[in-house]
Amino acid sequence: MAANSSEVGGEILMRKIDERVIVIQVLIAVFLCINLLLIRTFFMKDFFYTTMRYIFFAVTLLSDCLILILSNMLLLFQFYNFTTQMWLCVIIYTVSSVYTSVTPFTLTAMTLERYVAICMPLRHAELCSRSNSVNCILIIHGLSSANAIVLLSMFFASATSNIYTEERICSKVIFILYRWQNDIYSAVGQIYFLIMVITIIFCYVEIMKVAKAASGEDKKSTQKGLRTVILHTFQLLLCLIQLWCPFIEAAVLKVDLMLYINVRYFNYIIFYLSSRCLSPLVYGLRDEKFFHALKSCLWSNLKTTILPLK
Structure with missing residues (x-):
């Protein structure tokens, strides 16, 4: 009787896992389609890929697409106990780790760009040029690689x-063989967290000062910039909470397997998927120029796919 109950419980658990995996696949497919449409829109006009904030926006979209694919792959591996050789896992983990950090660093850079645009308008064209955008992207990728380099260096040495x-x-x-390695990895993550939080708070306070002093059209533009910074802050907060998710999940796994599955599912939906669907909201829908280009892109797609069928 106990064996039958165990089998039934296992079947229910696997059915629940399968249902959640299907939901995740649908959500990821939707987000990837939206992001790819936005990326196509980005390349429609020269203005977008010569302007810093849109270049950063495209970087977040590409980073989010890559992370959605890789994190989904790792999630499926864990759900269905699919094993890989360590050398392949090193490659997957390295790319995943780097681009998990690229998005929050790019959001921080986008906030700094809004700070320069609102608080230093006369120097905006000079500081936020296309060449500086490329330099910033290289710096962002360099900083994003540090955490993976630290962890993998400790792993290779041990x-x-x-x-x-x-x-x-x-x-x-599996790359953490000793507790001290986890402590160092966490310390690097906390340093990143502090740098980003201090930067966001500084930009918010300075833009708030300008918003209070502005009037008329300037005030309206500044208020819009302030709302953009708030959305970036919320999105960045969701991304940064990801740093804590593995530690929470590891602690929950020691308590109960079903609770671990529920917590992992919740974390993935809220902190991985939700944080990455805000980019389309911030620039894809709220930005007037990009929104008009997006409508034009959608209309051209409709004309090439639906109208010829009539």
Whole structure:
């Protein structure tokens, strides 16, 4: 009787996992389609890829697409206990780790761009040129690589040579062999967190000062910039909470498997997917120029796909 109950419980658990995996696949497919449409819109006008804030926007879209694909792959590996060789996991983890950090760093850079546009308008064209945008993107990728480099360096220094041919379920946890490695990794993440939070607070306070002093059209433009910074802050907060998710999930796993699955599902939906669907809202819908270009792109797609069928 106990064996039958165990089998029934296992079947219910797998059915629940399968249903959630299907929901996640649908959400990811929708977000990828939206992001790809926005990326296509970005390349429609020269103005977009010569303006810093739109270049940064495109970087977040590309980063989010890559993260959605890789994180979904890792999630499926864990749900269905699919193992990979360590060398392949190192590659997947490295790319995933770098681009998980690229989005919050780029959001911070976008906030700084709004600060320059509102608080230093006379220097905006000079500081936010296309060449400086490329330099910023390189710096962002360099900073985003630091966490992965630190963790992998500690792993390579501590691991035995035969570990690279072993097959395991790919996740960040397998690269942490000792507790001190996790402490160093967490310390780097906290430093990133503090830098981003201080930058966001500074920009918000300075833009608020300008908003209070402005009048007429300037006040309206400044208020819009302030709302954009608030949305960036909320999106950045969701991204940064991801740093805590693995630690929360590891602690919950020791308590109860079903609770772990529920927490992991909640974290993935709220902090991975939701944070990455805000980019279309911030620039895809709220930005007037981009919104008009998006409508034009949608209309051209409709004309080429639906109208010929009539």
